[in-house]
Amino acid sequence: MSRSVSARLLLATLLILALLAGCSRDPNVRKQRFLESGNRYRDEGKLREAAIQYSNAIQVDPRFAEAHYQLGEVYLKLKDYNRAFNELSRTADLAPDNYQAHLELANLLVAAHQLKDAQPHLDYLKTREPASADTHVAWANFYAAQDNLATAAQELQQAIAADPSRADSYLSLALLQVRAQLPDQAEASFKKAAELGPKNMNAQLALGGFYQSRNRPAEAEQQFKHAIDVDPRDPAPRAAYVRLLMTEGKKDESIAFLRQTKKDLPNNSEGYRMLGDFYFAESDLDNATAEYALLYNDHPKDPQVKKNYIQLLILKNRLDEATKLTAEILKKNAHDTEALIYRGQILIRQNDPAGAVDSLQAALRDDPNNAIAHYHLGLAYGMQNNEAQSESELRSAVNARPDLTDAQRALAAIELRHNDFDALAQTAQQIISGAPTAPDGYLLRAIAEVNSRKIPEAEQDIRKASEVSPASPAPYVAMGHLQQAEKQYAEAIKSYQQALEKDGNSTDALQGIMNSYLAQKQLDQAIAAARAQIAKQPANSGFYDLLGTALFQKKDFASADAAFHKSIDLDKNNSDALLKLPQVQAAEGSVSQALATYQQSIKDHPREISFYLLAGMLYESQNNYDQAKNMYQQALSIQPENPLASNNLAYLMLQQGGNVDLALAMAQAARRGMPDSAAAADTLGFAYFQKGVYQSAISMFQESLRLGEKAGQPEDAMVHYHLGLAYQKANQPVLARQQMERALKLNPNNGDAKKALSELRG
16 A cells, blocks of 8 residues: 555544544534433433433533433432422423423422412413313313312313323323212223223222222232233332232231242342332331341342432441441442431431531532431431521421421421420321321320310320320320329329330330329329339330439439439430439439549540530539530530530639630520520620620529529529629619629528628618
8 A cells, every 4th residue: 555545544534533523522412412322221211320311411501401301201200309390390491382391390380289380381281282181181180189170070071082092081080080989980980091001000000099998909909910910020019919918917928929029020129129118118127127138238239229228227226337338329429419318317326416417418409409308407407406497407398398297297396395386286287197197296286285275176186196006105195194284193194004005115104104193292102103114124224214213303312323223224325314323423422423424424425415514514513613614615516506505614704704705605605595594694694794784784684583483493692693793883773782682682691792782882
């Protein structure tokens, strides 16, 4: 070959390579390749991989409407409705004539009961394709959401007329007829839907579900088995069959069937996970964790297996293993939302709320509407005593997912602490709507009703809780509380005893019995009740804790000491017993031993701030102010916003001549965190006094006295003394003398008050 020919071939090759490189850099070519790759993954059923490719296409061209639409459709199939809505909304903005995008948006908004927002999309459907079956079905859903069943039925009849071969139109009509209490017509429509869609799993399962709802289990079983035969690889009919078995109390048969399913569907993640998920749904965490350990060994590359296994490890408190697996996910993708949430959960359990807040905020930066992240972030803020932020996050969680009952329960706890019973009643109703077979919604509503003196309604809700959860002791405990509040002590004790019959280890029930005796000033009977239950359940740490508390109240310190030691022997993490034991030791005169116990607890539980706080108070009582301040500072290093630590440290600094500006800032933080605390108001007043802002100091001292009286506390001589000093500095000697005299009457040994009064009398 001549050199000139070689040169021409080389040049041609270089030109081709340059052309190819140019194509690879062309954004239109790149985005199209990502779209086509996403479509291939979608067609293969690899939805998460498809989502990644569609997202890549959008990164190349954020205005690529088709990629937004396909990504929205994938999210719909993944049941990630928030993201689906966002992508489809963007599609409609970029391509206003995309009928399918408007259709999906209308259906999503109607399903969320955001009917006003759905209306423009529905109007577009009617304008664009008024005769389409899809248009009529969408309008039928809209009318059904308004409980306008007659008009909804008319729309569905028009949908059927427009396309008589569509199974889903008959299925929607059947569901509407069920709501209208027309079971015969509904059955005919269900059968027609199943007939038209022999491979439409929704239609097949709906017919089986109808039979099950009509208490026709044999026909339901036959239909579910038929659905399994129609598509043996689809896990959905198998799940429906298991639910049927469970309603008939056939747990062993369900487990055997799921074990077979695991063998039948060895390559289907949803299928081979069904047994582990079943155990989890049954709250059988031991078997669920063991099953997922096997699954993780068999399917280490299945991301959902790994993530579900991590969640179970967290629930089982196997935090080291969970941390390792979570780190592996985050190493590959630092923005994996679920992994960031897992890390937040782990840090919460490790008593590191600050770290949890960082991780959960990172998750929310990538997924701002993630209800689970908002929920756990609310818990983390709660651990930091930042209740306002905690409540805000919990409300964001329930706004994103009203069915997230754990978040509703956490909100209810805040409402209970604030005695906001109107809000509690609303939250309880949300819990009932989301979990109608759980007892706690009814029990929380009963508490709100008791506060409103709606005693018959409260009793009815408590009985409903017992009906939906007959094995639970909680309704009997609640009935006991109600009877105790009504001073029906004998009846209350009977209710608590019934709770103990349901669960012999119920500390709430035993505590209720003991409180009923204590309310009647029968301390010995309360102690006897604790000993009797301990004889039946000798390994219950909580029972020894209750016994020790009663013995402490009786001033039988030696016996109380022994009881708390036994409680701790049985459960080394029983924080209540760990906190009370040193108090007993101090009462016995062994202050050094009490401090040693607190120090050991701090060593064993370094992030539990209660130990630092109580140790600080004990050091303070011994005039060991440096050690007291050290304890409060360590508490604040763990929880910078802890109001009690802030208050106590601020007061010591003011007494000991510390930095007044810093003490003032801490006193203000304490006041924000404990607005009903007389002590916090006094500390802030003392800080104002030392800053020379005497009128503000007077107002705070007066507020402290008011709050103390409101709480039923004895008058505090020191607050009167402080108020007298403030009046003296404000040139109000008459009021100053009155306060000093009151301080001395309450505490004749207050030498500082005597001296101040002597100076005032001149």
